[in-house]
Each structure stands twice: as structure tokens, then as C-alpha cells.
Amino acid sequence: MAEIVVGDRHIPLDEDGFLEDASMWDEEVANFLAKTEEVELTEEHWEIIKYLRKYFDDFNVAPPVRRMVKDVHRDLQTIYALFPSGPGKGACKIAGLPKPTGCV
Amino acid sequence: MENVNDLKPSDIGRAGGQVTKLDKVMDLPAPYDKPGMEPDFKEVKPAWQEKYCTTLDGFVGVDTLQRPKTKEEEDEFVRKFLSGLEKIFTDANNGALQPLSLTFDYCAKCNTCSEACHIYEASGHNELYRPIFRSEVLRKIYKKYFTKSGKLLGGFVGADIDVNWETIARLGELAYRCNLCRRCAQTCPLGLDNSIIAKEIRKIFSQELEIAPTPLHNKGTVLQLKTGSSTGINKAAFLDNIEFMEEDIEEQTGLKIKVPVDKKGADILLIHNAGEFVSWPENPAAFAILFERAGLNWTLSSSLVGYDSVNYGIWYDDTQAKKIVQAQQRAALELGVRRIVIGECGHAHKAAAVVGDRMVYGEDKVPVESFLPILWDAVQKGAFKFDPSRNDFPVTLHDPCNLVRGMGVVEPQRNILKIIAPKFREMTPHGVYNYCCGGGSGFAIMNSLNFLDFRNKVSSRMKFKQILDAFADTVADPSIVKYVCAPCSNCKGAIRDMFEYYEATAKFNIHYGGLVDLMVNALADLPRPFLTFDE
Numbered sequence: 001m002a003e004i005v006v007g008d009r010h011i012p013l014d015e016d017g018f019l020e021d022a023s024m025w026d027e028e029v030a031n032f033l034a035k036t037e038e039v040e041l042t043e044e045h046w047e048i049i050k051y052l053r054k055y056f057d058d059f060n061v062a063p064p065v066r067r068m069v070k071d072v073h074r075d076l077q078t079i080y081a082l083f084p085s086g087p088g089k090g091a092c093k094i095a096g097l098p099k100p101t102g103c104v
Numbered sequence: 105m106e107n108v109n110d111l112k113p114s115d116i117g118r119a120g121g122q123v124t125k126l127d128k129v130m131d132l133p134a135p136y137d138k139p140g141m142e143p144d145f146k147e148v149k150p151a152w153q154e155k156y157c158t159t160l161d162g163f164v165g166v167d168t169l170q171r172p173k174t175k176e177e178e179d180e181f182v183r184k185f186l187s188g189l190e191k192i193f194t195d196a197n198n199g200a201l202q203p204l205s206l207t208f209d210y211c212a213k214c215n216t217c218s219e220a221c222h223i224y225e226a227s228g229h230n231e232l233y234r235p236i237f238r239s240e241v242l243r244k245i246y247k248k249y250f251t252k253s254g255k256l257l258g259g260f261v262g263a264d265i266d267v268n269w270e271t272i273a274r275l276g277e278l279a280y281r282c283n284l285c286r287r288c289a290q291t292c293p294l295g296l297d298n299s300i301i302a303k304e305i306r307k308i309f310s311q312e313l314e315i316a317p318t319p320l321h322n323k324g325t326v327l328q329l330k331t332g333s334s335t336g337i338n339k340a341a342f343l344d345n346i347e348f349m350e351e352d353i354e355e356q357t358g359l360k361i362k363v364p365v366d367k368k369g370a371d372i373l374l375i376h377n378a379g380e381f382v383s384w385p386e387n388p389a390a391f392a393i394l395f396e397r398a399g400l401n402w403t404l405s406s407s408l409v410g411y412d413s414v415n416y417g418i419w420y421d422d423t424q425a426k427k428i429v430q431a432q433q434r435a436a437l438e439l440g441v442r443r444i445v446i447g448e449c450g451h452a453h454k455a456a457a458v459v460g461d462r463m464v465y466g467e468d469k470v471p472v473e474s475f476l477p478i479l480w481d482a483v484q485k486g487a488f489k490f491d492p493s494r495n496d497f498p499v500t501l502h503d504p505c506n507l508v509r510g511m512g513v514v515e516p517q518r519n520i521l522k523i524i525a526p527k528f529r530e531m532t533p534h535g536v537y538n539y540c541c542g543g544g545s546g547f548a549i550m551n552s553l554n555f556l557d558f559r560n561k562v563s564s565r566m567k568f569k570q571i572l573d574a575f576a577d578t579v580a581d582p583s584i585v586k587y588v589c590a591p592c593s594n595c596k597g598a599i600r601d602m603f604e605y606y607e608a609t610a611k612f613n614i615h616y617g618g619l620v621d622l623m624v625n626a627l628a629d630l631p632r633p634f635l636t637f638d639e
Contacts, residue, residue, distance in 0.1 A: 015167075015552065059341035060331075064382045067348050101323040102334035103379030103414060103449070103549055103593045 006032050018099040025096025033094045045082055048072050052095035062097045111231040113240035116274050117266035122159050128228040133572045135580055145557055157273035165280035167552040168315045178269045185272045186249055188312030192304050199462055207296040217288035222539045222566035235288040235298040238278045279305035283544035285505040310421035319549040324416040325424045333378040333412035342411050345381045353389050357630050363392050367403035373441040374402050377449035377593035378412035390620035398482035410435025413446050415455035419545045429460040436470040444472045448618045450504030450592040480516035491628035492526050497585040499525040500574040503538035504592035517619055524626040531570040539566045543598025560605040568602050582613045585637050591619040
């Protein structure tokens, strides 16, 4: 299993670079994950990341993409421009959410 | 590595490296008949070779099948597999014993089934992927350990195979090179079914060795039993999704619909594959619109597993499958509905209506039906006013194996398409003779390591060829939208990945989606198209 070292913490990742344990996430980890995605986090990124964290805190699962697009008031192209790997593999990953499962 | 044409089942027990390597795969038609139109296979990483079984064909489908660290672990692995192998031929295996025994004992090795197999064809006729190849390996192992002649005479009676960790692990991987589509069984002159053998091997791995692909078991069935859905959607998230769906329907169509949830005494409990809420929310929305228009007395359930029709257990583990069937039945009994209706998900049809019949029966069983005859009935009764010109683009139909070949639901979807899609054309072959999308039996969600390469380049290859052939008249013109109607979540996932891999949407404007979405798109009174092709 891969891992990243943030400060003195060893944080395990799955093979696709998602956090194994979403509770190990904090802003420092987000910055680190953003680097692996070659994303420079701006205010606009943080707004989306915070939205995803809030949804995850409420429901323990990532929001459907269509829902996210509506809630953050941005179209899919804008989200791809901000997170080139897309809403799931990019934004959710940096926000520390688990990899999507099931027939999705 | 030997020439692929010389490969024999006993080679699975051979020491050393990879048994075979895929190089020459089946040609694709235009515009994919030129070099550089698809990515090459990626090289196997040395780190994978150390950890997993890459010695079959270089692909890793089973991420939990990892190399033993000690001789004891290896011996234990072989011992448990053999014990499981003995068990599947006992009365306790009453779900599959008879067809399994017949297939095991009576195969004449005529190989009629090989050409029926899309994986064998797509592989460029590599021996390894003949439907009977893995069955032969299993026969040799069985003979060696459980027959008198095999124990005494070994190779003279076909028990010529070395059995160790590598042999069994390769066989475990080989059980995940079959989509369980049963096209081979359909063509067998003796009516034998090699997919049963593939599935029984998977079952031994899961039930005896606790080895199953993570997306199917730990992140599939286990998550479903814990949270209510393999997507991780719990009750609160489900209810929130429904509320969002109602708002979305109103915004898209102007229709105010209250989606019934947990309505006691309804006629129909409709169960969707919960992946639809995440990836294709327009599909359950379209169902709601059509069911309301048809005046059906229906409901969704918010109970555990009552809102997720998937049952991955039918692909790898009978015990897990039964738990899911029971949970879905419980949800129906709680509401007192007359019947369960399964939405656009093929394997869920088989699991709830066919396999489930052997797991829950008698008075406790709520009957299970397909959505398709119900929709066709509503169409015939004139419940919907369609304007087919709204679907004025080429449409072809993919037949989900479980629903069509497996259950014989063939005509309703075609009858509907003939009404709503003026440019509908069939694939060749189609109906009960269809080819699998390549995502069957769990492949659509098995994305570990390099397995996606095997799916996109090999198991989905025949379906991609069929799609290109069906659109041969317009494929090269990217200004024309083309639509593959695939009424199954699992198939849609495989087709989506296929189109991304081959850049079929980006380059040639080929799209995919469900049947109900296309029906709603044709509703004459909606203010604007329901489908958008702007991805």
C-alpha cells in the first residue's frame, strides 16, 4: 500500500491515490494531495473542497456529480478546469473522500 | 512463453513466468482500423509481480489474491482450495450441483463454444480464453486428487498437472476472464454451461479462501449490507437524493412530481441499481416521470438494501448473494407491496428473480418482475404521447445478457424503440444472441491495477466492434449524435469506460444511456429535450 508523509504523519493511500481513512484528512493533507494532482489550490478550489467535506460530514458519502455541480454553482467544465482529473478523481480525492464504489 | 496455439491446460501448472501474453487482438472496423487509434497494453510493473498473480496473462483481476509469505501459508492455500473443490460436488451445493456435474462430466471438447465467446474471439484466438480451457484445468486437478485412476495413473488419465500456489492462483485469475454471459452454454450441443465452472471457482476462492475482488466484496456486498448500498449511500443520503431528484425534474421538465417513498400497500416496489443515483440520476428521474404518467401505484423503499438492487454475490459467493436477496425481500414485506419491480440493471434481474427464487421461496417470497413488460403495457395503453422526431438520431440497442439471453425479455424494449426512435437499428447479432458489453460478472467495476486494460481492449472489444458496425453509416461524421441504448447500469459503466478509452464520444459523437431516458426525451409535451449531449 502506498502512503504519503505529511509532517510526521504516515497516511495510507489506495492504489489510485485516495485516502484509505477519510478522518486523517486536514488542510495540510489537502495541499499535499493537490500537489500529486498538480493543482495549485486557490480560494475557488477551497470553496468546492469545503462543500465536499460538509456533504461528506452530513452523509458519509460523496455527493452525486449532478448535485455537486448545482450546489457549487459551477458547470462541469469549470470543475474540470479547476480539477483536471474531474469531480471524483480530482476534487473528491483532494477533499479526502473515499474512492467511489458500486456500479458508478 | 509458448506460441498461443500450443498452450495446453496442464501448462497452468508450469513453473516459471507468465503462461501467455496477449499481442494480436481482434481487428476493429473503421475508423479504428488504422494504427494509433487505441492505446497499447501497458507493461506489468515489477512491484505487481512480487505481490499478485501476474503469471497467467499479465493482468490482475483479483487484488486480494496475494503471494504467500511462508511455505505454511502456501500449503494452507492449496489445502483449502482442494477441500472447497471437493465440497462443490456434494449435495450441500444444491444450487448448482446438477448442471455443474453434467458440465464437468459430459463435455465432449468439441469446442463449438469457443467461437461463441467474445473474449476468445477478441483475444485473437488465444487458447487460454477458450471457454473449456479453465474447465479442463479444474478437471485435471480434480482427477489428480479425487479419483482412483488419477491418483494411481496420473498423466495417463489426464491428471497431468502440478498443483501448487501458482497453479491455483492462475486458475483463480482465469475464473475472472469470463463474463459469465452464457453465450457458450447457448451454443453447446449438449447444453453444458462452462460459466458455471468459472463461477464455482470464484465461489471456492471466496467461501473457502476469503479471496474476492475488493470492488465486489469489501467495497461491494459488505458495504451494501452495512450502509444499505454498495455506493455507500445510507438512508439519509438516499432520502436527500430523492428530494434533489424532485427539484431537478421540475427544473428540467416543469413537472411537479412527488416521488413516493415507503408507501405502504403500494402495488409495486421499484428497486434501482443505486449507482444510478450517483452517476446517471436522469434514469431514476425518467422512471418517476413514466411511472406517474402511467398511473402506476408504486413506491421506492428507504430500508437497508431496499433502494439498491445490486447483488454482486451471484458472481462470486452464494452466502453473500442470499443475504442480499433476503434484505430486499424484507424491504418488500415491510411495505406490504404485491411485487418487486427491478429497474434498468441486468444482473439484479437475475439475482432477484431467478437466483433469488432458490434462496427465498414459499409464502415469504414477494414476486419479482422486470420493468420492461410493464412499460410496454403502458405504451400500448396509450399512457404516453410521444413525438419521435425528438429522437431523430441513430439509435442502437444493447441487450444485457442476464435480462435478454438469461430471462428471455426480448421484445418490449424493441417494440418501444420502434415507436420512439425513427433511426433505430439492431446490432448484429442481437436479442438472445447478443454479445456481452464486456463488463459482465463484475468486470464493469473491477478497476484494480491493469484490469481495466483487459476489459477495454479484450472483453469489451466485441461490443465496441458491434457498436461501430451498427453506426457504420454515420460513425465518421462527428456532427451526428449516435446513441447506444443500454438498459443496464453495469453495461452503461462498461460502455462509458469503453467510449472514454477509445475516445469514441470525443472523436465520433457516440453516446450511451438508458431506455427510459430516451422515452422521456420523446415525450411530446416537455418544454425542452430531456437528454443533453454536451459531455
